[in-house]
Amino acid sequence: MSIEAVAREAGVSVATVSRVFNAPDLVRAPTREKVRQVALRLHYRANTSAQTLRTQRSKVIGVVLPTLRNPVFAECLEGIATTAAEHGYSIIPATTSYRVEDEEAAVASLSGRSVDGMVLVVANPATSPALRRLAAAKLPYVLAYNRHRRHPCVSVDNEAAVAEVVRLLVARGHRRIAMVSGELAASDRAQQRHEGFVRAMRECGLPDGELIEVPFMDHAVRHLTEFLQRRGHRPTALFCSNDLLAIRTVRAASQLGLQVPHDLSVVGFDGIELGGDLTPSLGTVVQPNREIGVECVRLLAAAMQSGTPVAASDSRTAPHVFREGESIGPGAAATGAPLTPCLSN
Amino acid sequence: MSIEAVAREAGVSVATVSRVFNAPDLVRAPTREKVRQVALRLHYRANTSAQTLRTQRSKVIGVVLPTLRNPVFAECLEGIATTAAEHGYSIIPATTSYRVEDEEAAVASLSGRSVDGMVLVVANPATSPALRRLAAAKLPYVLAYNRHRRHPCVSVDNEAAVAEVVRLLVARGHRRIAMVSGELAASDRAQQRHEGFVRAMRECGLPDGELIEVPFMDHAVRHLTEFLQRRGHRPTALFCSNDLLAIRTVRAASQLGLQVPHDLSVVGFDGIELGGDLTPSLGTVVQPNREIGVECVRLLAAAMQSGTPVAASDSRTAPHVFREGESIGPGAAATGAPLTPCLSN
DNA sequence: CTGTTAGCGCATTCAC
DNA sequence: GTGAATGCGCTAACAG
Numbered sequence: 001m002s003i004e005a006v007a008r009e010a011g012v013s014v015a016t017v018s019r020v021f022n023a024p025d026l027v028r029a030p031t032r033e034k035v036r037q038v039a040l041r042l043h044y045r046a047n048t049s050a051q052t053l054r055t056q057r058s059k060v061i062g063v064v065l066p067t068l069r070n071p072v073f074a075e076c077l078e079g080i081a082t083t084a085a086e087h088g089y090s091i092i093p094a095t096t097s098y099r100v101e102d103e104e105a106a107v108a109s110l111s112g113r114s115v116d117g118m119v120l121v122v123a124n125p126a127t128s129p130a131l132r133r134l135a136a137a138k139l140p141y142v143l144a145y146n147r148h149r150r151h152p153c154v155s156v157d158n159e160a161a162v163a164e165v166v167r168l169l170v171a172r173g174h175r176r177i178a179m180v181s182g183e184l185a186a187s188d189r190a191q192q193r194h195e196g197f198v199r200a201m202r203e204c205g206l207p208d209g210e211l212i213e214v215p216f217m218d219h220a221v222r223h224l225t226e227f228l229q230r231r232g233h234r235p236t237a238l239f240c241s242n243d244l245l246a247i248r249t250v251r252a253a254s255q256l257g258l259q260v261p262h263d264l265s266v267v268g269f270d271g272i273e274l275g276g277d278l279t280p281s282l283g284t285v286v287q288p289n290r291e292i293g294v295e296c297v298r299l300l301a302a303a304m305q306s307g308t309p310v311a312a313s314d315s316r317t318a319p320h321v322f323r324e325g326e327s328i329g330p331g332a333a334a335t336g337a338p339l340t341p342c343l344s345n
Numbered sequence: 346m347s348i349e350a351v352a353r354e355a356g357v358s359v360a361t362v363s364r365v366f367n368a369p370d371l372v373r374a375p376t377r378e379k380v381r382q383v384a385l386r387l388h389y390r391a392n393t394s395a396q397t398l399r400t401q402r403s404k405v406i407g408v409v410l411p412t413l414r415n416p417v418f419a420e421c422l423e424g425i426a427t428t429a430a431e432h433g434y435s436i437i438p439a440t441t442s443y444r445v446e447d448e449e450a451a452v453a454s455l456s457g458r459s460v461d462g463m464v465l466v467v468a469n470p471a472t473s474p475a476l477r478r479l480a481a482a483k484l485p486y487v488l489a490y491n492r493h494r495r496h497p498c499v500s501v502d503n504e505a506a507v508a509e510v511v512r513l514l515v516a517r518g519h520r521r522i523a524m525v526s527g528e529l530a531a532s533d534r535a536q537q538r539h540e541g542f543v544r545a546m547r548e549c550g551l552p553d554g555e556l557i558e559v560p561f562m563d564h565a566v567r568h569l570t571e572f573l574q575r576r577g578h579r580p581t582a583l584f585c586s587n588d589l590l591a592i593r594t595v596r597a598a599s600q601l602g603l604q605v606p607h608d609l610s611v612v613g614f615d616g617i618e619l620g621g622d623l624t625p626s627l628g629t630v631v632q633p634n635r636e637i638g639v640e641c642v643r644l645l646a647a648a649m650q651s652g653t654p655v656a657a658s659d660s661r662t663a664p665h666v667f668r669e670g671e672s673i674g675p676g677a678a679a680t681g682a683p684l685t686p687c688l689s690n
Numbered sequence: 691c692t693g694t695t696a697g698c699g700c701a702t703t704c705a706c
Numbered sequence: 707g708t709g710a711a712t713g714c715g716c717t718a719a720c721a722g
Contacts, residue, residue, distance in 0.1 A: 002699060013709045018701055028707060045457045049403065050699035052394035053714045060437075067423065069618060074419040078412065081440055090458055092405075092435050095426055112390045113435055221622065247622050254624045273414060277566065277592050278623065279599045347715055358693045363717060373691060395715035398698045694721080699714105706709080 001044050010038040021046060052114065061300060062110030063093040064103060064120035064130075065144075070244060071272040072289055073121065076144060079293025080119055087301045089116070098123060098186060103130040111137060117300040119144055119293070124188045125151045140303040140310050142296040145287075146188055152310040154295045156320040158189060159196030161285045164322055165239055165267055166200035166209075173331030174237040174265065177201065178210040180224065180249055181241035182217065193241050193269060210235070220245060224252035228264075236331045237265040243272045243284055250280070250327060261329030271323060283325030292318050346389050355383040366391060397459065406645060407455030408438040409448060409465035409475070410489075415589060416617040417634055418466065421489060424638025425464055432646045434461070443468060443531060448475040456482060462645040464489055464638070469533045470496045485648040485655050487641040490632075491533055497655040499640045501665040503534060504541030506630045509667055510584055510612055511545035511554075518676030519582040519610065522546065523555040525569065525594055526586035527562065538586050538614060555580070565590060569597035573609075581676045582610040588617045588629055595625070595672060606674030616668060628670030637663050 007014040012035060019026045020035045027035070038044075052058040061084050065073045077093060084091045092113055096102035103122055107130040110118060117140040122128045125148035134141050143153040169177055179197045184190050194211060201209040212227050214220045228234060240246035246268030253264045260266050260280055268275060271286025295316055303310040352359040357380060364371045365380045372380070383389075397403040406429050410418045422438060429436045437458055441447035448467055452475040455463060462485040467473040470493035479486050488498040514522055524542045529535050539556060546554040557572050559565045573579060585591035591613030598609050605611050605625055613620060616631025640661055648655040 003701095004699080014700075015702080015709060015711095016707085019708085022701070026707070031707080045453075047398070047699050048458050049394045049397035050714090051701075053392070053398055053698090053716090054700045054702085056714075058394065068413065068419040068426075069416075069423060071414075071416060071419070074413040074416070078414060078440060081413075081438060085439070085454075090437050090439075090454070092437055093426060094430070094435075095423060108390075109430075109435070113393050244619075247619065251622050251624045251626075260624075274589075274592065274619065277596050279596050279605075281596075348717095349715075359716075360694075360718085361692060364692085367717075371691070376691085392715050395698090396717075398700090398714090399716045399718085401698075692722085694719105696717105696719085698716090701712105701714095703712085704710090706707100 001042055002047070003044070006035065006039050006042055006044050009042065010035045056114075057304075058114050058116055059089050060113065060115045061089050061091045061297065062107075062113065062115035062118040062120075063091050064106045064110070064118065064122070065093065065095060066098045066121060066123075067095050068093075070242075071274060072145075072242070072270045072287070075273065075289035076121075076293040079290035080297055081293075083294045083297040087297065089297075089301070100128065100130075103128060104133070106130070107133055111139065115139070116304050117141060119296040119300060121145050123186060125153070126188065135309075138309060140300055140308070142299050142310050144292050144296050147192060147315075148188070148312075149315075150312050151315075152299065152312050153315045154292050154299070154318055155189075155315075156285075156287050156318050158192035159199065161269070161320045161322075162193050162196030162239070163200035163203070165269075165285060166197060166204060168322065169237045169239070169265065169267070169328075169331065170204045170206070172265075172328070175206060175331060176233065176235040177206070177237045177239060178212055178235040179239045179241065180212045180214065180245050182245065183213060183215055184211075190241050197239060212238075214245065217244065217248075220248040221252045221255070224249050225255055228252060228256055228258065234264070237267065237328075239267045239269075241269055243268040243270040243275050243282060246275075246282055246284065246327070247278070250282075260327050265329050265331070266327040267325075268327075271320075275325070276323065280326030282323075283328035284323050286321050286323045288318050288320075346387055348389070348391070351380065351384050351387055351389050354387065355380045401459075402461055402649075403459050404434050405458065405460045406434050406436045406642065407452075407458065407460035407463040407465075408436050409451045409455070409463065409467070410438065410440060411443045411466060411468075412440050413438075415587075416619060417490075417587070417615045417632070420618065420634035421466075421638040424635035425642055426638075428639045428642040432642065434642070434646070445473065445475075448473060449478070451475070452478055456484065460484070461649050462486060464641040464645060466490050468531060470498070471533070480654075483654060485645055485653070487644050487655050489637050489641050492537060492660075493533070493657075494660075495657050496660075497644065497657050498660045499637050499644070499663055500534075500661075501630075501632050501663050503537035504544070506614070506665045506667075507538050507541030507584070508545035508548070510614075510630060511542060511549060513667065514582045514584070514610065514612070514673075514676065515549045515551070517610075517673070520551060520676060521578065521580040522551065522582045522584060523557055523580040524584045524586065525557045525559065525590050527590065528558060528560055529556075535586050542584060557583075559590065562589065562593075565593040566597045566600070569594055570600055573597060573601055573603065579609070582612065582673075584612045584614075586614055588613040588615040588620050588627060591620075591627055591629065591672070592623070595627075605672050610674050610676070611672045612670075613672075616665075620670070621668065625671030627668075628673035629668050631666050631668045633663050633665075
């Protein structure tokens with residue numbers, strides 16, 4: 001089942017067989033058909049390693065992401081995989097568990113696999129050593145979810161999205177709004193969303209919104225339960241930096257006997273598919289997770305085609321949409337207080 | 346950064362450089378160190394394609410699964426990826442969207458990538474043409490979640506697990522129990538779980554449990570809503586063939602004003618991580634999804650090491666555990682009716 | 691212990 | 707249009 005076997009069986013040279021698959025036009029139709037037939041009969045499949053070695057192009061895209069346990073990334077990877085396949089690429093995923101050192105290791109490992117390009121979700125593009133390496137290796141790459149002016153990124157406008165959420169909550173009468181987040185230091189997304197939150201609260205003339213930082217996802221429920229218990233003058237709405245956190249926030253509330261949304265409104269961010277099927281359904285900022293993956297691959301494919309790296313200026317801002325959900329109710333402060341100016345936006 | 350460059354720079358032959366990385370013991374310590382240092386300085390990374398071409402082993406495991414949008418498979422893939430990495434393998438995943446023809450395509454594509462082995466989740470091992478090919482190609486493979494005596498599988502005992510669920514529901518007073526499933530024809534798991542359901546109901550002396558078949562996951566909620574509405578004498582408990590379905594069942598109930606678990610108990614199957622954080626938390630049969638992936642890779646690694654295919658007799662039954670959840674309440678029929686014999690098991 | 695050498699399977703000049 | 711020959715980078719004999 002090597003090219004040579006096919007050549008022999010078809011009574012032509014290996015070069016001709018190669019041409020039949022890589023440049024059919026250069027081969028006379030009868031010869032071409034003959035070869036194709038023989039190849040089919042012998043179940044011939046070109047050896048990818050040999051092709052890669054010879055052409056120096058592997059037709060493989062490396063994918064680095066934090067974890068598949070967060071549906072956001074699983075959905076995105078699905079988009080990446082599908083689109084890559086459409087373009088004739090395979091993918092090799094590697095997960096980092098949010099560990100920066102693992103980002104480097106993953107990039108190194110994938111480079112060794114001589115991938116043609118990479119899609120990655122890093123903790124923070126500004127400080128990622130993995131990215132320096134990539135750039136140095138002149139390997140085309142695109143970041144997903146990250147957002148940085150010096151790197152090619154596909155992501156939503158986190159700050160704008162959060163601002164919309166805050167305005168919406170305010171419009172519904174909420175005044176005491178707090179934000180729930182994982183460690184801010186852990187990712188640029190968390191920082192940007194928090195940034196947007198702080199700014200939007202200010203613009204709405206509200207006191208600085210409190211930040212509830214949950215260090216470990218595993219302890220989120222306990223952490224949040226304690227917070228909600230401790231606070232005397234409880235927030236009427238919690239904006240969560242991601243859907244997984246939002247789901248846990250709902251649980252924490254319920255464990256204290258608080259009804260969502262009656263006693264507490266909860267908003268998420270990410271738009272994981274499950275969210276809409278939950279009870280109460282999760283109000284959230286929906287990112288087009290699958291499409292983000294798709295777009296990353298498209299950019300990458302174009303770059304790999306032309307042999308040029310993807311430029312930072314090729315970055316795309318993916319559209320986000322707010323999805324209404326039953327987890328959001330009217331604020332207790334529906335006292336007819338005057339609407340703040342920011343609502344006119 | 347080829348092996349030759351390193352050899353030249355270190356003043357040794359390429360063979361020595363190769364040995365330093367593949368059989369260090371064969372090289373005198375000083376030489377070894379010298380080479381290592383040079384390699385490090387030159388950022389040398391062995392070219393995987395060349396290695397593959399030469400050794401005929403790619404150190405890659407192909408993974409075929411239905412979708413990453415079901416957390417079950419995402420969790421499993423995470424286990425596969427991690428364990429593969431520990432064994433020095435990369436993975437190339439391919440998704441089939443539950444389409445049998447895509448299973449074949451995926452296997453073909455991965456074979457072309459000359460993977461050393463494969464982990465797959467197929468619709469039905471008994472009828473899968475993809476598996477025939479694999480066996481013919483003498484490529485070692487392991488099935489995850491599938492269960493078939495003629496193939497090496499890692500899976501839980503679906504029938505036994507379902508029987509436990511039924512008994513538990515009966516013990517809590519439920520008598521009218523129905524099962525919710527996707528298309529039975531779509532997978533052996535669905536069939537086995539249904540099989541177990543029917544048998545357990547019978548063993549408990551209950552009338553044949555009704556089956557609610559939901560053809561498309563997307564319409565699950567609507568479908569279930571209609572069912573619950575239509576039925577006069579409604580079941581008091583619904584056993585769902587998987588967690589995604591269970592979540593949607595809860596939603597359908599809630600849309601009709603039914604309280605879970607007060608008016609209806611819902612049990613799932615799969616044990617996706619999210620389930621425990623939902624409100625109400627999801628009672629379900631927990632499969633060790635990550636571990637299933639881990640075990641598949643272990644079996645595969647052993648086989649690839651020894652050059653022998655994985656035998657059907659190497660199949661493992663992964664332990665399942667029932668996770669209690671708030672979605673399960675007492676049956677309305679807590680009338681003090683005598684417990685059925687099957688409860689003594 | 692180390693060096694020389696022959697392919698692994700293929701794409702791609704360069705002749706014809 | 708087609709064939710012969712070269713080498714991609716590496717490992718595994720085999721020689722020394």
